[in-house]
Amino acid sequence: MNMNLLVALDFDGTLAALKRDPAAVRLSAARRALISRLGKKAGARVLIVSGRPQAFLRRALAGSGAALAGEHGWLLEGIGSRWRHPRLALRSRQARALAAAARAAVRDLPGVRVEAKTAAVAVHWRRAPGVRRDPAGLRRVLAALLPDGWRLAGGKKIWEFRPADAWGKGEAIALAARRLRARVVFIGDDETDEEAFRRLGRGAMTVKVGPGRTLARERVRGLAGVDVMLKRLTKA
Numbered sequence: 678m679n680m681n682l683l684v685a686l687d688f689d690g691t692l693a694a695l696k697r698d699p700a701a702v703r704l705s706a707a708r709r710a711l712i713s714r715l716g717k718k719a720g721a722r723v724l725i726v727s728g729r730p731q732a733f734l735r736r737a738l739a740g741s742g743a744a745l746a747g748e749h750g751w752l753l754e755g756i757g758s759r760w761r762h763p764r765l766a767l768r769s770r771q772a773r774a775l776a777a778a779a780r781a782a783v784r785d786l787p788g789v790r791v792e793a794k795t796a797a798v799a800v801h802w803r804r805a806p807g808v809r810r811d812p813a814g815l816r817r818v819l820a821a822l823l824p825d826g827w828r829l830a831g832g833k834k835i836w837e838f839r840p841a842d843a844w845g846k847g848e849a850i851a852l853a854a855r856r857l858r859a860r861v862v863f864i865g866d867d868e869t870d871e872e873a874f875r876r877l878g879r880g881a882m883t884v885k886v887g888p889g890r891t892l893a894r895e896r897v898r899g900l901a902g903v904d905v906m907l908k909r910l911t912k913a
């Protein structure tokens with residue numbers, strides 16, 4: 678029996694190069710075509726799993742045919758009926774309050790940008806020279822704001838408030854795989870992807886993009902390596 682294939686892909690740093698301004702990150706036409714071609718293969722489905730808001734992913738992936746799981750997998754659309762985590766409404770109320778508190782707390786730190794998401798609050802410090810010298814100092818400031826049921830996670834030039842609920846990219850991918858009865862390939866580059874590599878375990882083909890320690894089974898060196906893998910999966 679030929680099993681279905683779910684190809685789950687992180688966005689930033691996996692499908693699009695990181696930029697100083699996260700809002701300026703775009704998917705290239707060539708890579709959009711690769712994703713579209715892979716998704717049209719019989720039995721194959723592409724799912725983008727990202728910490729980005731769903732609205733951002735809808736714009737960035739328009740025309741690619743990919744299913745979307747934004748907010749670290751708290752939302753899923755494009756594979757079966759539209760799904761959202763049962764605590765999303767509660768967590769989004771808390772996120773709004775937390776974003777306001779974070780903005781007040783970093784007012785005197787030039788270059789720090791607070792991004793309110795639906796169920797998370799990202800604090801970007803890529804453009805903050807003071808914080809680049811002492812990221813842990815900013816972490817301490819933010820940790821003082823943590824409400825019950827939330828945690829502070831690190832990423833690439835970012836601190837992020839995230840719900841402590843045991844739900845993330847890996848759980849969303851597993852949900853999508855159950856719906857499709859598919860085996861999983863997951864490619865990602867960041868901390869949240871490591872959590873998903875752990876969650877998916879040996880049953881999935883996991884691929885880390887770039888250097889550094891990883892729980893993934895395979896590694897590619899950069900975005901060009903991701904392209905090679907997408908082409909290989911399309912032909913396989």
Ligand SMILES: [Mg+2]
Binds near residue numbers: 687688689691
């Ligand atoms: Mg990434």
